[in-house]
Amino acid sequence: MPLAGHSEILPLHGRSDGSMTDRAKSYARNLARRISPSRAVLILLSILAFYVVLITLRGGGTRNQRLLADLPSSQIPLKDKKARAEQERMMLEWDSRSNYRTDLSEAGPGRISSFPTNLFTSSSPSNAADLSGSTSKYISVTAVILSWKRKEGAKAVVAHLKKYPFIGEILIWNNNPDLELKTADFSVKSSDSSSTWPTITVFNSVANLHDFSKYTTCSLAKYDHCYIQDDDWINLAMDSMYALYVDQPNTLVTSTIPAMNAQQRSWMFQNPQLGLHTGFTWLGAGSFMPKQAVFKFLLQLGGSNLWKERVQLSDLFFSLWRNQYPTVLSHALAPLDQSSSWSGRIDQWSVVYEHMTDAVFRITTALSGLGFVQGSPHRAGAKTDFEVEEETPVFKDRHTRSSCQNDKCLFQTSTDMFPAPGSVKWPVETHSRDILAHEARYKLQDYPSPEFVAMHTYHYAVDQDLSTCWRSFHPMDKNSYFGLQFVLPLFDLGENAKSIEIWSTMASTLQALQSTMAIKASVDGVAWMTCSGEIxxxxxxxxxxDLSCTDAGKNVGLQLDTREIQHLRFEMTKNVATLIEVCGIRVGEMSL
Structure with a gap:
């Protein structure tokens, strides 16, 4: 709940009786002005301090950073040397994202959704009629696009999102007060008169609100679920991400490149004593989330004493303050023009670590019951403002790792490449809360090298390229598996599972698949049938x-039509002594 006397720190969030445009403008004006008449002197001092900080940042960092830059290496303290080395390493890892780029000229123009429009014909904003009648799990979503100085990028994103019938509304927030965007800029007539295009609304901000505007804009959404992304990516995994999200619509589903996914796994924090189980993830490349989570986050911000600069970078707080592990898909991304991106800042990683430290410190303080200690520099509100129970499916039961290159399926495996979040406990003691130290302890566990991640990442099993291969980080035990979840039943994708082929360069893998693997199929991912055929x-x-799938349990003899299959598992029937490698999979005529 908001704290009394702190309304000038963050405007209270509410839904006024005015129009959507009025509410959006109110958000912008309130945050931009942030003036409390009763504290005029403090406001003047704050403006002066902000101006000094701004000049300092433009001068190339903090005073200490500039002094360190002028010192010879031999005189720089060891702690600062380590911090500098870590920042340089992180920048190299971030630059390696070029290894996971998808060529839009090859994959983008012809990409269309596999979902038929008639699945999203409910007039209810939440599709409640479908859900309550148990006739459909498919829900319409509001897309929120954050635009900065890349008008052409925003237009490309809108044109791409229009291909997906589950996007029922598009809200564009323009953070550039020097450039006015209009709805007409994004209106493209369809050659198909039967197509139902989403409604488009453009908001032009009076100031650059940075990430914060994503959440205020989502709160204005017509639908109960939001898809959020920046204007410098094309998400070629829309169908697969959506298919995963509708199966767990209370979670946060997002995606990133493999190198960043590996890094983010070290930014998960668990402490059962406090009820802490959270993790950080980037949202800008495309993320699905329930609008209710956004409302809760705005209330959390209202109960904190975050200052303007930190509120603006809300992305560095949102996933951590959910106190839930995000579901992250690791695969290639398709970038647009990123010349004005925030990630190009020279001090990006120092800002990330500083804000994450603040976010985790605050939630730990709140869960410890110390959220309202007077004078606390890390006040985060009350313990009741944060979730305590881990949402389902719990992290250990989440086995979806990547989308398929053709966006018609998801790659799954029960074998995790990384240590479990609970392998390193986040400390309760204030003096021990150090994210860099936590990250280092986590990577001392059974953690893969950057080279292994780069060469054997998950999506290489389903990237339609037999020269790249996923490899399990450990030998696979009995009942462990890798598999596929299709976005729709195979029949609706024009395929069947009468034949399956799996490629590998390792003879030991081929031997294991031939002698110690069972193929299992399911319609719903819950009830499974065993498949048999010629090998x-x-x-x-x-x-x-010549595969046929029958129930080996109580319904012996019941045969599954292979066209109805939506889930496939390749399960080990006993412990396998070697690593499993998969370079490609073919199901029917569909090559993955």
Whole structure:
């Protein structure tokens, strides 16, 4: 709940009786002005301090940073040397994202959704009629696009999102007060007169509100769920991300490149004593979330004493303050023009670590019951402002790792490449709360090298390229598996599972797949049937033909139509002594 006397720190969030445009303008004006008449002197001092800080930042960092830059290496303290080395390493890892880029000229123009429009014909904003009648789990979503100085990028994103029928509304927030955007800039007539295009609304901000505007804009959404992204990416995994989200619509589903996914795994924090189980993730490349989570976050901000600069960078707080582990898909991304991106800042990583430290410190303080200690520099509100119970499916049961290159399926495996979040406990003691130290302790666990992640990342199993391969980080135990979840039943995708082929360069993998693997199929991912058929081993693959799937349990003899299959598992029937490698999968005529 908001704290009395702190309304000038963050404007209280509410839904007025005015129009959507009036409410949006009110958010912008309130945050931009932030003036409390009763504290005029403090406001003047704050403006002066902000001006001094701004000049300092433009001068190339803090005074200490500039002094350190002028010192010879031998005179720089060891702690600062380590911090500088870590920042340089992080920048190199961030630059490695070029290894995971998808060529838009090849994949973008022809990409369309597999979901038919008639799944989203409910007149209810929440599709409640469908859900209550148990006839459909498919829900319409409001897309929120944050635009800065890349008008052409925003236009490309809108044109792409229009291809997906589950996007029922598009809200564009323009953070550039020097450039006015109009709805007409994004209106493209469809050649198909039967198509139902989403409504488009543009908000032109009176000031640059940075990330904060994503959340205020989502709170204005017509639908109960939001899809949020920046204007410098094209998300080619829309269908697969959506298919995963509708199966767990209370979670945060997002995606990033493999190197960043590996880094983010070290930014998960758990302490059962406090009820802490959270993790950080980037949102800008595309994220699905319930609008209710956004409302809760705005209330959390209202109960904190965050100052303007930190409120503006809300992305560095949102996922952590959910106190839930995000569901992150690791795969290639398709960038647009990123010349004005925030990630290009020279001090990006120091800002990230500083804000994450603040975010985790605050939630730890609140969960410890110390959120209202007077004078606390890290006040985060009351303990009741944060979730305590871990949401379902719990982290250990989340086995979806990546989208398929063709966006018709998701790659899953029960074998996690990284240590569990609970392998390192986040400390209760204030003096021990150090994210860099936590990260270092986590990476001392059974953690893969950057080279292993780069060469054997999850999406290489389903990237339609037999020269790249996913490899399990550990040998697979009995009942462990890798598999696929299709966005729709195979029949609706024009396929069946009468034949399956799996490629690998490792003879030991081919032998294991031939002798110690069972194929299981499911319509809903809950009830499974075992499939059998002819097995043929080629020089680089295992081929299964004439597959039929029957229930080995109480409904013995019940046969599953392979066209209805939406889930496939390739399960080990006993412990496998070697690593499993998969370079590609074919289901029917669909090559993955």
């Amino acid at each position: 043929e081993r080629t020089q680089g693959s295992i081929r299964f033909t």
